[in-house]
Amino acid sequence: MKRLPPRPHVPDRPLDAVTSIKVKLATLIVGAVGITVFVFWFCIRILHIWPSAAGIIAGAVALLMVSRLARGMTSPLREMAAATQAMTKGDYSQTITATSHDEVGRLAAAFNQMAAELAETDRVRRDLVANVSHELRTPLTSLQATLENLIDGVAPADPRTLQTMLHQVERLGRLVTQLLDLSRLEAGTMPLDRHPFAIEPLLAHAVREQQLTDSGIAIEVDVEDHDLVADGDPERVHQVVANLLENAVRHSPHGGSVQVRARRTADSVTIEVLDEGPGITPGDADRVFERFYRADSARAASDGGAGLGLAIARWIVDLHGGDIHPEPRDPHGCRMVVTLPGAHSLPRRPQEITQ
Amino acid sequence: MVSYSASLAPSASTARTILVIEDEPSIADAIAARLRSEGYIVEIASDGPTGVLRCAETQPDAVVLDLMLPGIDGLEVCERIQADRPVPVLMLTARDSEQDLLVGLGVGADDYMTKPFSSRELVARVHALLRRVERSRLDGTATKPREPISVADIDIDPTTRRVHQRGEDVHLTPTEFDLVLFLAETPGAVYTREDLLEQVWGYAVASGLRTVDSHIRALRRKLGNDLIRTVHGVGYAIEEAA
Numbered sequence: 079m080k081r082l083p084p085r086p087h088v089p090d091r092p093l094d095a096v097t098s099i100k101v102k103l104a105t106l107i108v109g110a111v112g113i114t115v116f117v118f119w120f121c122i123r124i125l126h127i128w129p130s131a132a133g134i135i136a137g138a139v140a141l142l143m144v145s146r147l148a149r150g151m152t153s154p155l156r157e158m159a160a161a162t163q164a165m166t167k168g169d170y171s172q173t174i175t176a177t178s179h180d181e182v183g184r185l186a187a188a189f190n191q192m193a194a195e196l197a198e199t200d201r202v203r204r205d206l207v208a209n210v211s212h213e214l215r216t217p218l219t220s221l222q223a224t225l226e227n228l229i230d231g232v233a234p235a236d237p238r239t240l241q242t243m244l245h246q247v248e249r250l251g252r253l254v255t256q257l258l259d260l261s262r263l264e265a266g267t268m269p270l271d272r273h274p275f276a277i278e279p280l281l282a283h284a285v286r287e288q289q290l291t292d293s294g295i296a297i298e299v300d301v302e303d304h305d306l307v308a309d310g311d312p313e314r315v316h317q318v319v320a321n322l323l324e325n326a327v328r329h330s331p332h333g334g335s336v337q338v339r340a341r342r343t344a345d346s347v348t349i350e351v352l353d354e355g356p357g358i359t360p361g362d363a364d365r366v367f368e369r370f371y372r373a374d375s376a377r378a379a380s381d382g383g384a385g386l387g388l389a390i391a392r393w394i395v396d397l398h399g400g401d402i403h404p405e406p407r408d409p410h411g412c413r414m415v416v417t418l419p420g421a422h423s424l425p426r427r428p429q430e431i432t433q
Numbered sequence: 434m435v436s437y438s439a440s441l442a443p444s445a446s447t448a449r450t451i452l453v454i455e456d457e458p459s460i461a462d463a464i465a466a467r468l469r470s471e472g473y474i475v476e477i478a479s480d481g482p483t484g485v486l487r488c489a490e491t492q493p494d495a496v497v498l499d500l501m502l503p504g505i506d507g508l509e510v511c512e513r514i515q516a517d518r519p520v521p522v523l524m525l526t527a528r529d530s531e532q533d534l535l536v537g538l539g540v541g542a543d544d545y546m547t548k549p550f551s552s553r554e555l556v557a558r559v560h561a562l563l564r565r566v567e568r569s570r571l572d573g574t575a576t577k578p579r580e581p582i583s584v585a586d587i588d589i590d591p592t593t594r595r596v597h598q599r600g601e602d603v604h605l606t607p608t609e610f611d612l613v614l615f616l617a618e619t620p621g622a623v624y625t626r627e628d629l630l631e632q633v634w635g636y637a638v639a640s641g642l643r644t645v646d647s648h649i650r651a652l653r654r655k656l657g658n659d660l661i662r663t664v665h666g667v668g669y670a671i672e673e674a675a
Contacts, residue, residue, distance in 0.1 A: 215527045216457055219549040223463035226552050232470040233463070242459045 091150030094178045114140040154186040170197035209370040213384045217246040256386040263393040270311040277306045277340045284319040295327045296335040308347040309420030314394045321387035322351040329355030342421045349416045357412045358404045367392040450474045452493035454484035467552045481505035488514040500526040521562040543608040561635035584617045616671040625668040
């Protein structure tokens with residue numbers, strides 16, 4: 079949230095406390111008529127001035143009083159018009175002086191809030207563009223340098239070199255897929271296909287997929303209840319587990335092991351992914367779910383993660399109405415805990431379970 | 434099409450050592466293969482502390498340094514390796530905002546390239562860096578010492594490669610020194626950025642023009658805004674009486 083600049087000097091606005099614009103207008107009209115009648119009567123009866131001159135004096139006094147009372151009633155509207163103009167040019171810094179308590183004041187306050195949110199959205203968009211271009215640079219640099227070497231005969235086109243280039247292209251492809259996923263999730267155009275599904279086969283499948291990458295990290299699956307069934311979109315939950323496994327394996331030390339556990343807790347299902355890596359410090363616990371955030375900014379440059387996996391995981395878990403958070407392990411390591419609402423207590427026959 | 438102003442072959446007969454400090458193995462390997470094919474001996478370090486260590490061990494003739502490194506970052510690595518002895522540094526960066534650039538120049542990087550870059554151009558820039566070092570070494574050991582130059586409120590001594598402003602010693606990176614010396618040799622003469630790139634850096638590549646601007650900005654930061662004049666639409670000049 080952007081900090082608002084200090085409010086400029088607000089001239090005396092006598093009717094600010096009135097909470098309705100109708101009452102304000104009525105006050106103005108009654109006041110104007112009353113003062114006109116009074117001044118007219120005063121001029122004629124007490125000062126013995128000609129009626130035409132008395133009329134002019136009464137009119138002038140009434141005008142003065144109205145302009146004094148109405149001060150601040152319309153200026154927020156003019157400010158809003160000016161600020162809207164500025165916004166179309168990308169300047170979100172102008173704020174409206176909203177001191178009155180009527181409809182115009184509430185409109186001005188809402189306008190200020192909208193401006194702050196637009197400014198935040200704009201900042202996030204700029205950051206995203208900067209981050210995406212940064213993520214694109216590394217694989218592109220690698221590809222360009224290697225291709226130039228092949229063309230100029232500096233390096234032979236052997237399988238190893240080609241494999242390196244393929245790896246870089248895959249990295250670019252993964253980045254594009256993840257960006258599209260995240261964009262669909264945020265736009266809400268990826269509705270959940272919710273139904274009960276069995277947890278154990280889903281975990282086993284995700285683990286098999288992860289093991290295809292041949293990382294040399296052992297992965298154990300431990301499901302308390304073999305018939306455990308959760309309610310949700312199995313394809314998306316699979317994506318969450320796959321992202322968590324990928325992270326766990328990536329941060330594991332050489333020869334380390336990763337565990338995946340699932341159990342029932344009250345009316346929900348808890349899935350945990352544990353690794354023996356460096357872990358996440360309490361200060362980073364929230365930030366790891368931000369797009370492109372990395373606990374160690376330089377570390378991930380070569381290990382392939384773009385910093386989008388956890389952002390996607392959190393969106394999916396949020397859509398399910400669940401919770402995801404990291405917990406530290408003793409002596410070191412990370413335990414990612416995902417809670418999905420809607421566990422089923424009835425053991426089902428396997429053919430009823432859709433996966 | 435890129436044109437390089439001088440021969441691409443290393444000028445000395447003995448092989449030169451280049452240290453490449455880059456954490457992405459595929460980029461480091463590709464750069465190393467390219468430099469080796471040009472006859473250099475190449476050492477690779479994949480993080481900051483190792484880079485500083487290898488630099489002390491191998492005493493390279495030039496360093497290619499990535500700005501984003503695990504351990505300690507590229508700027509600090511640059512400072513540490515320069516603290517031991519002056520060595521030309523070509524900085525690789527994934528962020529091209531000017532501020533990062535100026536900080537980079539402030540710690541003694543002599544040139545920089547923004548990712549993604551061409552490895553062909555990288556080799557040309559390494560050649561140019563080494564030629565420049567060679568030239569200044571010849572200047573330093575020449576039998577006939579070159580006369581100190583005084584222009585405006587600064588004194589430049591080409592033999593000791595020192596600059597004094599109103600008697601105060603001003604620390605300049607090798608590139609900044611070469612640039613100010615070149616401009617000061619002919620006060621009042623206006624040089625285009627292309628001229629400066631070719632004469633001071635030893636290569637003429639369009640993508641290097643911003644390098645000239647950044648070094649001019651770094652010089653102004655150290656020597657004041659009045660010394661070097663921008664001639665709009667033409668280039669830069671040093672004024673006799675600033």
